[in-house]
């Protein structure tokens with residue numbers, strides 16, 4: 001399956017490349033002994049073009065190459081630069097890769113041997129590398145040499161086919177074998193300036209690739225491709241052409257997929273996906289490969305809001321019992337009967353309600369019709385806003401009209417014992433102006449200062465529009481709720497009377513509620529004195 005895909009992939013590439021390379025060949029009859037190699041490779045993948053069948057006879061090859069070349073020379077320019085002379089080519093680097101790679105000369109191996117890869121057997125390559133399987137005198141073409149060093153195996157036929165396409169149909173070659181081995185070590189020793197050989201582009205690229213793989217080129221990684229086994233053409237050829245080769249481009253197995261945008265970007269990445277995720281995709285047509293990093297990431301990006309710092313409070317969804325465990329008492333069950341017409345159950349005459357006791361959702365006879373579960377069902381006002389008051393720090397207001405007796409919100413926080421409250425008064429709240437204590441029961445206190453709800457922002461007023469009610473939960477604990485004492489218009493600040501006994505704030509704190517009946521002072525620390 002994988003092999004078939006590879007074949008398809010490379011055959012597609014072959015066809016595409018053939019159509020493009022036929023044009024530049026007319027321009028690139030550059031080297032005096034460079035000819036397009038049409039049929040030299042003895043082990044190529046079969047080409048669709050019947051002219052390019054295997055021809056082992058090298059003499060015949062040369063003739064065919066000439067014909068091939070001449071044929072291409074007759075073709076029109078097709079937009080390629082035509083100022084170049086026969087021995088010097090200036091190919092702009094922005095030219096497509098398929099054109100640029102034509103400038104790469106091919107050379108024969110030392111001793112005129114074939115590539116040692118049985119799947120390749122080419123006689124021409126851009127460079128030659130020692131065959132690690134036959135260290136004494138064995139040679140591999142450049143591509144096979146790199147492949148075996150990096151992958152540990154010979155290039156398979158499917159992969160060899162790609163190079164056949166590049167080399168045979170596109171590239172000029174040097175018929176003369178390279179006379180000697182030119183090593184990187186030798187190149188490291190600077191040549192005298194009179195020597196006109198300079199490192200070719202290939203050298204630079206190869207060295208760069210090696211240093212990338214080795215990390216600054218100093219690693220002793222045995223798998224790294226060693227430049228020292230490279231035999232290449234005389235650099236004069238490369239120097240004249242001095243253009244980047246296709247060595248710069250990553251090989252298919254070296255290509256990596258990178259995120260093309262940030263995790264929060266809407267242009268979410270479409271990447272390689274498993275068949276299972278493809279199935280999922282077809283189900284909901286979502287093509288993300290990464291989920292958004294936070295729950296409301298998309299909302300946060302799209303919604304325009306004024307920036308403000310978050311409050312120094314962590315929302316508590318239930319009371320936190322600091323000094324003891326939560327109670328777990330048996331619920332008290334009312335004797336209400338569920339109305340037959342589907343109306344509301346557990347209304348004013350429900351004795352649980354009369355006793356400020358919330359019915360248990362599991363046990364109430366009215367079941368879904370029960371209306372005595374406001375805290376448990378969180379039937380609160382959602383449209384509330386924390387705002388900055390003129391002289392009392394932050395306050396809380398309602399954005400909508402709120403009817404009388406409506407549960408506005410629950411006052412939650414840490415339920416602490418009397419002694420813990422005293423300690424906190426001496427430590428945590430010693431230098432703080434605002435204190436968030438509210439009586440619980442049995443001298444215990446709810447501290448809404450760190451973990452709680454927005455109820456902690458409600459200020460005191462001697463003429464309040466809200467009041468506190470404590471309701472018993474089915475498990476025996478308390479719900480503390482802020483209820484509307486009147487119909488409260490929208491955008492009105494919510495206040496309740498701290499009543500001195502419920503608020504343990506700083507002693508003698510001046511009241512700034514502004515009511516006509518203002519008592520002039522808030523609660524004091526003395527209520528926590530033993």
Ligand SMILES: C[S@@+](CC[C@H](N)C(=O)[O-])C[C@H]1O[C@@H](n2cnc3c(N)ncnc32)[C@H](O)[C@@H]1O
Nearest residue numbers: 392393394433434435457459460505511512513
């Ligand atoms: C429960 S907090 C109320 C929220 C507080 N304003 C804030 O910014 O966090 C109680 C504190 O608010 C201030 N406060 C509340 N009502 C006040 C009033 N009527 N006059 C003066 N200060 C008040 C006091 O500093 C008090 O300790």
